[in-house]
Amino acid sequence: MPTEDTPHKSGKLIPLIALDNLKAGETKGIEIEHVDDDNGIKDSGKETTRLDLIIWHQGDAIRVFKNACPHIGLPLETFPDRFLTADKKHLICSAHAATFNLDGMCIAGPCPGKSLTEYKTMRLDGWLMLG
Numbered sequence: 212m213p214t215e216d217t218p219h220k221s222g223k224l225i226p227l228i229a230l231d232n233l234k235a236g237e238t239k240g241i242e243i244e245h246v247d248d249d250n251g252i253k254d255s256g257k258e259t260t261r262l263d264l265i266i267w268h269q270g271d272a273i274r275v276f277k278n279a280c281p282h283i284g285l286p287l288e289t290f291p292d293r294f295l296t297a298d299k300k301h302l303i304c305s306a307h308a309a310t311f312n313l314d315g316m317c318i319a320g321p322c323p324g325k326s327l328t329e330y331k332t333m334r335l336d337g338w339l340m341l342g
């Protein structure tokens with residue numbers, strides 16, 4: 212089973228991208244900064260972490276995965292926003308060709324049965340929100 216996760220513990224929503232900027236059948240790569248503490252509030256002096264994400268607009272669904280291959284943790288893409296196989300049915304890692312289904316499960320390549328980490332999202336006021 213793919214893992215679902217949240218990058219922070221506060222439950223605070225983080226805007227990822229305007230829905231108008233996503234096209235069905237395509238992927239986008241984005242990076243966000245988040246705070247690794249219990250309340251998710253960014254105070255001066257607190258450590259922030261960069262989180263590299265893959266957004267995959269699959270028909271009506273939009274899935275968000277951590278951009279870290281379960282094989283050895285490399286980011287999947289070689290070129291910006293290019294995460295899909297030629298037929299656009301699967302995500303593929305450019306390093307060793309691990310191929311992932313709609314749920315982020317590796318179905319071919321060096322890590323069968325392992326999954327990308329998936330994050331919970333929701334749509335709000337025209338935005339895709341993480342959290």
Ligand code: FES
Pocket residue numbers: 280281282283284285304305306307308309320321
């Ligand atoms: S790091 Fe992705 S297949 Fe090896």
